[in-house]
Amino acid sequence: MCTRLYFEDSSVGDGIGYFFLPEAMNEESFKAASEFVSSTYLAQAQASRNSVSNRIQNLITQRRIPDEGWSAEAIELFIREVSLWDSNNFPSKAAIGEREGRCISPIVSNRHWGLIHGIGRSGDVSAEQPKAAGSSFLLSLTRSLVRDVIKNICGIPNLPKELVVLPIATGMGIMMGMTAVSQIHVSGGDRTMKRRNVIWSRIDQKSCIKAMTSNPYLQVHVVEQIRHADGPLVTDVTRISELISQLGTDTIHSVVVTTSTFSPRSPDDIPAVSKICKNLEIPLIVNNAYGLQCSKCCHLISESLRTGRIDLVVQSTDKNFLVPVGGSILFGPLADRVNTIYPGRASISPILDLLITLLQVGRNGLTELLQKRRENFDYLKQQLEVKLPKSKAQLLVNNNNNISLAIQLHGIVTEQLGSELFLRNVSGARVFIRHDTSKQMDPNIASLKNFGAHTSEPFVDKYLNAACAIGTTRDEIDLFIRRLIDRLGGQI
Numbered sequence: 001m002c003t004r005l006y007f008e009d010s011s012v013g014d015g016i017g018y019f020f021l022p023e024a025m026n027e028e029s030f031k032a033a034s035e036f037v038s039s040t041y042l043a044q045a046q047a048s049r050n051s052v053s054n055r056i057q058n059l060i061t062q063r064r065i066p067d068e069g070w071s072a073e074a075i076e077l078f079i080r081e082v083s084l085w086d087s088n089n090f091p092s093k094a095a096i097g098e099r100e101g102r103c104i105s106p107i108v109s110n111r112h113w114g115l116i117h118g119i120g121r122s123g124d125v126s127a128e129q130p131k132a133a134g135s136s137f138l139l140s141l142t143r144s145l146v147r148d149v150i151k152n153i154c155g156i157p158n159l160p161k162e163l164v165v166l167p168i169a170t171g172m173g174i175m176m177g178m179t180a181v182s183q184i185h186v187s188g189g190d191r192t193m194k195r196r197n198v199i200w201s202r203i204d205q206k207s208c209i210k211a212m213t214s215n216p217y218l219q220v221h222v223v224e225q226i227r228h229a230d231g232p233l234v235t236d237v238t239r240i241s242e243l244i245s246q247l248g249t250d251t252i253h254s255v256v257v258t259t260s261t262f263s264p265r266s267p268d269d270i271p272a273v274s275k276i277c278k279n280l281e282i283p284l285i286v287n288n289a290y291g292l293q294c295s296k297c298c299h300l301i302s303e304s305l306r307t308g309r310i311d312l313v314v315q316s317t318d319k320n321f322l323v324p325v326g327g328s329i330l331f332g333p334l335a336d337r338v339n340t341i342y343p344g345r346a347s348i349s350p351i352l353d354l355l356i357t358l359l360q361v362g363r364n365g366l367t368e369l370l371q372k373r374r375e376n377f378d379y380l381k382q383q384l385e386v387k388l389p390k391s392k393a394q395l396l397v398n399n400n401n402n403i404s405l406a407i408q409l410h411g412i413v414t415e416q417l418g419s420e421l422f423l424r425n426v427s428g429a430r431v432f433i434r435h436d437t438s439k440q441m442d443p444n445i446a447s448l449k450n451f452g453a454h455t456s457e458p459f460v461d462k463y464l465n466a467a468c469a470i471g472t473t474r475d476e477i478d479l480f481i482r483r484l485i486d487r488l489g490g491q492i
């Protein structure tokens with residue numbers, strides 16, 4: 001069977017390619033097999049086999065995730081067939097280079113379905129790998145499916161055309177985004193790196209800081225979160241504007257903001273910041289680490305793409321799509337440049353994990369997971385409101401944050417609470433206790449007072465964060481609440 005495929009993806013060749021789907025059992029094989037087995041039974045077998053082939057054909061011609069998820073067997077068959085396109089799996093070969101997709105352990109080879117070559121060519125991770133038509137095809141297909149998911153399921157219909165999936169986690173994605181911005185400035189004439197000031201809306205997460213400070217030329221200016229009249233912490237848009245004019249627009253490298261964040265911090269006011277960036281022609285990088293699972297975060301991005309300027313949005317594959325850590329999705333005008341910066345080749349594993357997961361879960365499954373997350377978030381909130389002993393703990397209202405909740409703690413509580421909960425098999429709970437001390441994370445950023453609170457002067461002295469992310473179950477929520485209340489010495 002020969003299927004002619006057209007990929008919009010401009011980064012893969014000229015967008016047109018011929019791919020052959022080899023079928024272990026084609027029409028002729030079935031005809032010949034009828035001399036061994038009765039043709040009635042064979043007809044049934046062939047129909048079943050064809051239904052898998054048809055599904056594969058629909059997938060690659062329509063480039064959208066299937067409505068119903070595929071069985072593990074169908075996915076394995078598809079990947080096994082495609083892996084035969086890679087030269088390391090050719091039956092007769094003489095590989096004389098130093099990297100020829102050799103894999104000594106059959107366990108390792110099987111773990112990767114024989115896809116050993118990785119993606120890209122030396123110096124260009126997005127280029128087709130001549131020795132690996134199968135891997136190159138799977139990368140391009142994954143991008144198309146991810147595009148479909150973000151546009152039509154997550155809720156960013158105006159998704160920019162530049163989108164890449166890379167085997168690096170979120171922090172590395174942001175770091176490479178910062179380098180891409182530097183390149184743009186230098187190629188635009190800023191040879192002396194005058195544009196070295198980064199304006200950062202404070203989020204107390206170490207990877208975010210490291211992603212900006214890894215370049216010693218950049219000076220990070222912190223804009224603290226401010227308290228909204230209703231309670232939650234929100235972006236200080238006025239301060240961002242003031243800081244830009246104070247430092248001089250032509251000295252600004254970029255503005256960095258975050259959507260998915262720990263309560264009582266809210267997602268940044270990206271629509272407002274992106275308008276400032278558009279008016280002043282300043283690059284804007286958005287950290288949307290786990291925001292694809294949240295319609296509110298996606299809406300903020302969509303709105304900003306419509307009315308403002310966004311150069312790059314970075315999100316994690318594991319936090320949004322229930323795959324192992326190691327991949328990120330980057331979109332926006334700078335995404336292709338990030339791909340170009342990536343030196344050498346890269347592992348296909350995180351891309352394959354994402355592809356397999358999207359095929360297995362399907363459109364209906366993913367929609368249901370996102371719906372369940374919303375319902376479970378409301379459930380967690382409602383249960384905490386009802387069950388927490390008010391003298392010991394109390395939910396802090398933040399209607400802006402639909403992923404993370406903050407629980408104010410009263411009485412004698414220390415940071416130990418986090419590890420005590422961990423010993424009770426509660427993972428992910430994050431405890432903040434005000435100490436009014438400062439942390440110097442890097443010479444190129446001012447020391448941060450009350451690290452963990454996203455602002456120097458937190459309005460709550462002690463709190464605990466709990467999140468309801470994609471995949472969290474009601475049983476887990478019930479267990480968490482029971483164990484927290486038990487630790488706080490309350491009763492359910």
Ligand SMILES: Cc1ncc(COP(=O)(O)O)c(C=O)c1O
Binds near residue numbers: 260
């Ligand atoms: C808001 C935010 N940004 C960035 C990161 C870093 O992500 P990664 O570990 O995927 O690099 C995290 C991780 O928890 C995060 O919460």
